[in-house]
Amino acid sequence: MKTITVPFGERAYRVTIGCGALESGDWAHFVDRRERCAVIVSQRVLELHGAYIERVLAGLESADLLPMPDGEERKSYAHAERYFNELLSRGYGRGATVIAIGGGVVGDFAGFVAAAYMRGVRFIQVPTTLLAMVDASIGGKVAVNISAGKNIVGAFHQPAAVVADIAFIETLPDEELKNGIAESLKHALIGEPSLCTMLRENDLASIRRPDTLEELVFRSAGFKAGVVSQDEREGGLRAILNFGHTAGHAIESCLEYRGIMHGAAVAAGMQIAIDLSRARGLLDERVAREYRELAARYDLIPRGLALNAAQVVAHMRYDKKNAGGEIRFVLLAGVGEPRINQPVPEGELRAAVDDFLAG
Numbered sequence: 001m002k003t004i005t006v007p008f009g010e011r012a013y014r015v016t017i018g019c020g021a022l023e024s025g026d027w028a029h030f031v032d033r034r035e036r037c038a039v040i041v042s043q044r045v046l047e048l049h050g051a052y053i054e055r056v057l058a059g060l061e062s063a064d065l066l067p068m069p070d071g072e073e074r075k076s077y078a079h080a081e082r083y084f085n086e087l088l089s090r091g092y093g094r095g096a097t098v099i100a101i102g103g104g105v106v107g108d109f110a111g112f113v114a115a116a117y118m119r120g121v122r123f124i125q126v127p128t129t130l131l132a133m134v135d136a137s138i139g140g141k142v143a144v145n146i147s148a149g150k151n152i153v154g155a156f157h158q159p160a161a162v163v164a165d166i167a168f169i170e171t172l173p174d175e176e177l178k179n180g181i182a183e184s185l186k187h188a189l190i191g192e193p194s195l196c197t198m199l200r201e202n203d204l205a206s207i208r209r210p211d212t213l214e215e216l217v218f219r220s221a222g223f224k225a226g227v228v229s230q231d232e233r234e235g236g237l238r239a240i241l242n243f244g245h246t247a248g249h250a251i252e253s254c255l256e257y258r259g260i261m262h263g264a265a266v267a268a269g270m271q272i273a274i275d276l277s278r279a280r281g282l283l284d285e286r287v288a289r290e291y292r293e294l295a296a297r298y299d300l301i302p303r304g305l306a307l308n309a310a311q312v313v314a315h316m317r318y319d320k321k322n323a324g325g326e327i328r329f330v331l332l333a334g335v336g337e338p339r340i341n342q343p344v345p346e347g348e349l350r351a352a353v354d355d356f357l358a359g
């Protein structure tokens with residue numbers, strides 16, 4: 001078992017990582033047993049791991065198991081309102097706790113419910129996908145979608161604890177595992193080079209070994225914890241985490257989030273950012289080659305996307321992170337050397353996206 005402390009002063013919290021971390025119970029003391037506790041759990045995870053979850057929760061008499069159907073469309077404001085009413089009707093007060101057990105969808109959703117209900121109740125994250133373990137559960141960003149866009153309504157609400165129980169990953173399909181690998185590869189490139197070595201020494205099969213996964217989550221979540229604790233509200237440094245996401249989001253959004261996994265879109269976005277960095281003479285070919293090799297090793301790059309560069313660039317223009325009408329990128333000057341807020345003229349961008357789409 002490994003632990004990371006996310007140093008948010010008096011709101012500091014611990015991330016416990018390992019096989020059986022949920023059962024080890026190092027989080028249960030955060031639940032006020034005189035008050036109610038809502039366990040919002042992914043329906044799929046409950047189907048796969050119900051016996052384990054029920055055994056662990058057996059000691060929490062005040063817990064209500066509230067299964068949540070899977071799918072990004074459930075991470076909605078309308079759905080959250082139903083949960084607010086449900087908690088109120090069950091007599092939940094300010095001392096209540098919300099526990100999220102599931103991937104990033106459940107974590108973001110339950111975190112939003114916890115942040116808004118009674119102006120904020122205690123929250124515990126139990127991520128069950130690799131992406132949620134290395135990324136979504138760390139840093140306190142919680143949100144729901146509205147009809148106008150994804151993650152538009154949200155809050156910063158730090159959990160009291162994060163429990164990354166590696167045992168859950170056993171049932172995670174490879175396509176979902178790759179979403180987490182893509183984020184770990186991003187962490188490797190922007191500041192945790194030891195992850196490059198780990199990814200180089202493994203493949204999609206060997207990375208699933210519990211001890212290897214434990215180490216991967218430890219390094220990757222540890223890196224993210226270091227970044228977010230220096231910039232809780234995304235005023236500066238945290239922007240490095242958008243590496244690969246400007247073009248990645250545009251690709252997902254052009255495809256209306258269908259037929260492409262998030263990790264594949266981010267991998268495409270990282271490739272485009274690396275090509276832009278190379279074209280400006282900012283980045284060495286060696287790093288670009290290392291990226292291509294690692295992305296190929298984990299089969300991350302999507303091919304044959306039915307898109308054209310003009311469409312992708314048009315979507316980037318509307319990205320909420322773009323200031324003053326300029327499209328800005330996180331570029332790379334080397335491993336561990338991200339450059340945030342780099343304006344990229346549309347012509348330069350169209351050429352890089354064209355090259356990528358042409359394969």
Ligand SMILES: NC(=O)c1ccc[n+]([C@@H]2O[C@H](COP(=O)([O-])OP(=O)(O)OC[C@H]3O[C@@H](n4cnc5c(N)ncnc54)[C@H](O)[C@@H]3O)[C@@H](O)[C@H]2O)c1
Binds near residue numbers: 071142168179
């Ligand atoms: N808050 C943040 O900082 C942050 C960061 C990145 C992503 N996100 C959000 O995270 C979400 C994506 O998260 P995700 O990739 O975990 O997707 P997800 O929550 O949709 O989970 C992916 C799929 O895996 C299934 N699943 C979960 N755990 C499983 C397990 N152990 N075994 C088998 N199946 C399992 C789920 O039922 C689902 O079908 C998006 O909504 C995104 O906006 C948030």
